[in-house]
Amino acid sequence: MKRFIIYGAIPLLAASCGGDGDFDATGTFEATEIVVSAEAAGRILRFDAEEGDVLRAGRQVGAIDTVQLYLQKLQLERQRASVRSGRPDIGKQAASLREQIAKQQTERRRVENLLKDGAATTKQLDDIDAQLKVLGGQLDALLSTLENNAVSIDENSSAIELQIAQVEDRLAKCRIASPVTGTVLAKYAEAGELASVGRPLMKVADLDRIYLRAYFTSDQLADLRLGQEVTVTADFGGERQLDYPGRIVWIASESEFTPKTIQTRNSRAGLVYAAKIAVENDGRLKIGLYGEVKL
Template identity: 45%
Template sequence: MNKKRRILSLPAIAALLLAGACKSEQTFDASGAFEAEETVISSQAQGVILRLNVEEGDVLDSGAEVGCVDTTDLSLTRQQLLARIEALTARKPETAVQLAALQEQLTTAEHERDRLAHLVAGDAATPKQLDDATAQVAVLQRQIAAQRSTLRTSTDGLDKEARALAVQVEQTDDRLRRCHIVNPVRGTVLTKYARANEVTAPGQPLYRIADLSHMTLRVYISGRQLPEVRIGKRVSVYTDAGGKGGDMHHAEGTVTWISDRAEFTPKTIQTRDERADLVYAVKVRVPNPDGRYKMGMYGEITFD
């Protein structure tokens, strides 16, 4: 009797084992590799790198100054420009001083004209004397006007030269600012291309950086799966948890981009429908606060 019960229990045990195996077997909707948006930081100045405080693996904040290119030549150029502007300013004529003598003569001539006008009214002077005095006033007025015009022209010319030099000063200041190497984006330094005491030039790469706090899992789906996916959709992301048990680490991600055109299935990627020759690329943004996900790491998703 006991033997019979044992025999009858074997199918049940097999069924349980089969159910457990099926339950542990996970079916994924798409797979792909993790990637991050990389930025190559290049030099914006010509000269010797005096300082570059960047090492691979460093986490840099946006706006942090990480180095400097030698500014000696530019600083000297700026000093020369400022000295030339100062010299031009010193050459500008002082209109009041230049016209003071003529203005004094005009005042005297006007007083003489007015005096003669009173004398002519009292028949104590001749009209010719008054005409001569009036003519003298007119001559002095014309001389002052001509002198003022000459001084204005000279001043305008010097002002134009000074403004042109001021623009050069601003350009030099901009070049000086570019000598300071400022990190533009927050992220982790992946590769360092240059070091202190090396000569650099505009456009020459200094280091490569990427924001690894969020990673992008690029997966591929078939045309049949396309209606299931939309931008903003939450999906489950699975990666190898490590160890010998074959466990999977689970996280959630958000669909941020769906390709609008099909492409041939990449050889390194598997899809749920292996018969699909054409697939659509999908980007899933996944938080990476602990640095678990690495660039090139394999991952899979389910649409839940």
């Protein structure tokens, strides 16, 4: 009877010792998670995102109250219009002097011809030249004044346009949108609540780009390189496991103590190196799922 017990225990011991696992490292799946926070303060008028929704990058899913900002923008636009209305029309305001100069130039040519024929005096020509000089000085002064006024008005208008641009930027920040295409993992606010700048509104992650963070011992580093193709086995519980092709995209430059939840080929190793392995998600891989790596 004792002999039977001893022989019967041998397969069980072999099975338990065989649990060393045909893998080189283990870890858990993770994704790049982004917490979307409010960029403006005010009441949340609309927030249509729900946990599990897949959002496109830049698609608006909510809005924070913008009434005061919109009214401020309208006020600035009216101010800009008022400032621009005072801009002088240089061409029209200088037209009268230019017309007088043109008449005097015509008169000068007439007197000059008469002077050649002896029908006019040199004084008459000198008087016209003096008048032309006076009119030219008046035109230069007028143009300088008008141009300075126009530049001043344009500068004031540009300053108001910058203020309008600032308000438009603040209005854009009242839109709630995901900066990346991804799935809503958590929602922290609802419509009707008050938002403050920096308050978290939702957490989003791109689950199509998922990674296995695995840990390797120092003696395995020689077998690791960026871009290396490996086999990743996802453990769905029980005996359900699926293999996925993976690619090493990051290897830590510094070691760390082995996390308690992680197994390595050498479980006695105190220091390990983290590595991220990119895996194409077929929709079954989830954040936190256990996985194994075979080099």
